[in-house]
């Protein structure tokens with residue numbers, strides 16, 4: 377009896393809604409956002425999939441203190457200052473009368489985004505501080521009760537409509553101000569006896585209804601703050617239905633529900649929400665079969681922080697955009713405006729640089745799909761459209777190999793100047809584009825177009841050692857095992873080796889048995905040196921330790937004792953950590969083998 381009831385429960389669960397995948401529509405005609413046909417879902421997601429690039433805006437009362445409280449600087453605490461400085465709501469509330477963004481200019485903000493090549497804007501309607509950035513009729517903890525007698529969301533809605541961008545809202549479920557929300561922050565000594573989560577949810581829904589009925593069509597409801605114990609899967613499903621009921625075509629991220637896997641941003645099938653939300657990271661292989669969007673700061677803080685000057689370079693930002701698109705995702709890049717309503721100049725400058733690239737190369741970004749190649753390439757990335765492969769060349773010093781491509785290439789030319797064409801040479805690995813000394817136009821990312829007939833046919837290529845028994849195994853060709861290790865495009869190396877259980881491996885062909893001496897090209901900043909590892913092939917292994925190099929970007933070569941390979945054929949070499957360094961094991965760019 378028990379078993380059958382458990383099976384019944386299990387079956388019920390297995391029929392529960394699955395996020396981001398095809399759910400057979402019920403035969404009744406009532407609007408049912410959970411069970412949506414694939415065609416309806418594809419139509420609803422289409423603009424998102426074409427957009428590839430959006431602006432995240434974290435703007436709230438926290439921009440007033442800007443990371444400082446009572447004369448102390450709290451590094452990294454922009455929008456989290458109230459939590460980090462342990463500020464009680466009563467001590468935080470005076471910020472409301474200090475907030476007066478007299479320099480706010482919605483058209484200027486939207487133009488900055490549009491000129492960067494961004495297609496949508498996600499702005500915080502309410503962050504964890506609970507403060508409404510619109511004149512809400514629910515209570516007084518909102519911009520309607522400040523000396524700023526305007527509605528920034530209304531002005532942004534008009535500017536987005538005028539300039540052709542989608543307006544979207546970020547809304548925090550977690551609320552450090554509303555007395556009905558639980559749990560309290562440890563230092564918040566307000567009584568909890570009358571706190572009522574159901575009443576809080578009703579309040580939150582009332583505010584969301586204002587946001588979804590007063591500002592026109594909204595592209596995305598970007599939920600966050602879903603990780604506390606009082607938020608449940610059932611509440612998430614209910615909220616998802618509520619939002620889609622107000623605007624059926626809206627997109628809702630997976631943080632409306634409770635299943636998100638932390639910063640990795642993916643979620644199990646039973647989680648509602650339309651796409652995955654990796655944060656501050658780019659998944660090594662994207663999130664296969666799912667829509668997803670990486671959100672990322674331009675410096676280290678989401679909300680404005682007056683002492684955070686650790687800005688990412690335009691080169692890294694452009695390559696992140698391309699890396700993400702090559703894996704089928706969107707890039708939601710953040711700005712944190714000041715309390716006067718100004719986007720920091722360092723952000724504006726970087727977005728202008730990104731705009732120069734998107735203006736020339738937008739065809740290789742928008743409405744593209746993921747690379748047909750199994751993983752990152754040493755020379756750059758690939759995006760595609762029917763009949764075209766866009767070859768994003770980051771490093772022209774590397775052979776531009778399209779490993780495993782079986783589809784004939786008709787011609788190759790510069791996207792920026794189609795008169796500049798290139799020959800292609802067929803090799804054992806696959807076609808190789810011949811630059812023949814041509815200097816490519818953009819040192820950050822020059823796009824070549826490879827025209828092909830129909831869909832690209834790519835087979836997995838087994839790299840083979842040369843006649844002397846030498847082979848070089850590159851980071852971009854490694855199989856990554858674990859949730860942390862990933863290929864960092866800026867280093868062309870495997871990084872984030874922060875879990876001793878993570879491993880990397882290569883499978884390749886050796887034509888002769890014998891002893892092979894491994895050489896690793898690696899980097900490790902001095903603070904983290906001293907980790908140890910093993911190189912394993914078959915039943916044999918050799919150990920090594922990680923020396924200090926000047927930085928994570930400064931590589932050196934470490935040669936180990938020879939390792940025995942008992943038979944010729946396809947072999948797998950695995951690098952396993954045995955002891956991590958203080959921060960991580962190492963950044964690993966390549967492993968080469970030389971027959972002794």
Ligand code: FHN
Nearest residue numbers: 434455456600601655671678
């Ligand atoms: O706590 C928030 C954080 O302030 C910021 O909003 C990011 C961006 O999505 N999300 C949460 C941290 O994961």
